[in-house]
Amino acid sequence: MGGIAAALLVLSPCAALGEIGPALTGLTGRANDATSVFFSPAGITRLDRPELVAQATFMYQESKFDVQQASVAGGDSDRDSRVFTIPAAYYVHPRGERWRLGLSINVPSGIDHDYGKKWSGRYLSEESDLAFVAASTVLAYRFTDKVSLGAGPYLMYTDSRSKARVNNLLPDAGDGAVRLEEDGVAVGFMLGAMYEFTPGTRIGAVYRSAVEPDLEGTPSFSNLDPLVRQGLAAANLLGTEVDVDFTVPAQAQIGVYTELSPRWSVTGDLIWINMSEFGITRVSVAQDSISVRNDDFQDMWIGSAGVKYRYADQRAVSVGALYASSPTTDSGRSIALPFDRVISVGAGLERPCFGFVCYASLNYVDLGDGDLSEDGGPLLGSIEGSFSSNWAVALDFQLRKRF
Numbered sequence: 001m002g003g004i005a006a007a008l009l010v011l012s013p014c015a016a017l018g019e020i021g022p023a024l025t026g027l028t029g030r031a032n033d034a035t036s037v038f039f040s041p042a043g044i045t046r047l048d049r050p051e052l053v054a055q056a057t058f059m060y061q062e063s064k065f066d067v068q069q070a071s072v073a074g075g076d077s078d079r080d081s082r083v084f085t086i087p088a089a090y091y092v093h094p095r096g097e098r099w100r101l102g103l104s105i106n107v108p109s110g111i112d113h114d115y116g117k118k119w120s121g122r123y124l125s126e127e128s129d130l131a132f133v134a135a136s137t138v139l140a141y142r143f144t145d146k147v148s149l150g151a152g153p154y155l156m157y158t159d160s161r162s163k164a165r166v167n168n169l170l171p172d173a174g175d176g177a178v179r180l181e182e183d184g185v186a187v188g189f190m191l192g193a194m195y196e197f198t199p200g201t202r203i204g205a206v207y208r209s210a211v212e213p214d215l216e217g218t219p220s221f222s223n224l225d226p227l228v229r230q231g232l233a234a235a236n237l238l239g240t241e242v243d244v245d246f247t248v249p250a251q252a253q254i255g256v257y258t259e260l261s262p263r264w265s266v267t268g269d270l271i272w273i274n275m276s277e278f279g280i281t282r283v284s285v286a287q288d289s290i291s292v293r294n295d296d297f298q299d300m301w302i303g304s305a306g307v308k309y310r311y312a313d314q315r316a317v318s319v320g321a322l323y324a325s326s327p328t329t330d331s332g333r334s335i336a337l338p339f340d341r342v343i344s345v346g347a348g349l350e351r352p353c354f355g356f357v358c359y360a361s362l363n364y365v366d367l368g369d370g371d372l373s374e375d376g377g378p379l380l381g382s383i384e385g386s387f388s389s390n391w392a393v394a395l396d397f398q399l400r401k402r403f
Contacts, residue, residue, distance in 0.1 A: 009339075022346025022361045025306025025320030026267035028255025030206040031194065034090035037102035037138050040204045040384030041192030041256070044092045044100045045142040050403040051205040057086040061115065061392040063367070065335070065385055070120035072167075072381035091115065102138035102152070105132065111337065122165040122175065125336040129161040132248065136190070137336050150192040155249060158213040159183045162270030162336065167379050168225040176224040180243060184213030210250040210277060216243050249274040255294055261309050267320075271302040275327035281339075296332035297339075301325045313354030314357055318348040326368065333372040335383065340368025340390075348396075359398040 030036075031043025034053040038367040043093065061084070064198030065077040088106035094102055095295065110131040117126055125315070140150030188211040196202040218241045232238050255269035306320030324372045326340040333339065346363030367390040 020322035022318055022348045022363055025324050028206055028253050028270045029202055029257030030267055034092040035322055037090045037092060037104040038106055038136050040206055041138040041190055042140055042148040042194040043204055044102045044150060045140045045148040047092045048094060051092045053090040053398060053400050055398045057394055057396045059084045059189045059392055062389050063387055064389040065115060066388045067383060067385040069384040072120045074118050074120040074122060077119040080114045098142045100140040101342040104136045106134055108134050117165060118230050119164045121335050121383040123167050124376050125164055127163040128336045131159045133157040144195045148194045153187055153189050156211045157185050158210060161217055166224060169227045170225040172257040173225040177222045178219055182215035182217030182220045184215040186211035186213040201281060203256045205254045207252045211248045213246055216241055216248050247277050249278045265308045267306045269304045273376040275300045297327050300327040314352050316350040321345045330371045335374055338370040338372060340370045342367055357400040361396045363394045
């Protein structure tokens, strides 16, 4: 899911689109279907019948990092091209006139890069994969015709996989390799509120707490020369579990929706993500632990706007655009997590099909050039450069059924 993570933690602006419009427009204020369980919990009070949404996003991502300066031979990264399939499901069940129960499972964000095993930055990063899966339960209550509140816990599963080459010390030994796979689960909570000025104009707000999964895994090494293996053994790193305290940041969002006429509607959203607390806070190996301070990330802001035209009952077209600020500076960016600003545009189509309401959208995502300069010391090497290609296209399909 490439730098996609940045927007979506945005971590990726394409991981869950649904009746949410193209380029993540209408996240908070629209509240017209069951995707609101995760994106606007209070908004599910607007649904008066049970509803199920099944969704699949097919994403093509391409990236290539061009090296301008490096202390290690090897040159540019490989061109990384891949296709992802991202599923999601949402369900809302009314309980009387005022209560609503919502359930969802989705992939709110992730990042994935494969730079190749021979490029100049291979000792810093060869592959990096970070994925998040969220399962949510929401209970919402409509206090009046205008005011609704929703809240509930969400379970966040985090899966992290990384690989790098090892710089063997003996001449002609070739590169070794290290791979670390870790995962963990943590529980957070989300709160939502919605105020409806009129049946066609409303404002929504959502807060989602930070979660801190405890990631655990044992690094595996291969093709190490005797000197490197001896050094790792002395440091108690061979066959020893690594325990990482990781923080997935809190976020808050506000959004408005208004119907200009029976056919035209517009949406706008503003999202704040506390990226200054994102990442690793402590690394523990055996009985030793190291506190890590994250000074390389800064808070992230995302703005989106969309327009929808309904030309017949259950038939509509929509367009949208999104901009996300970079959560890192050029000096603080790393090749393992090369977050940059994100720009996305898209268009969507809604119409009945096979007894469902079907929705499809096509979105283009520009993930930025990721200028960076990283120095890993004499063994890992230093690297400077930027992405000459770093973009994604997402095709999203949704089936919506009310019972």
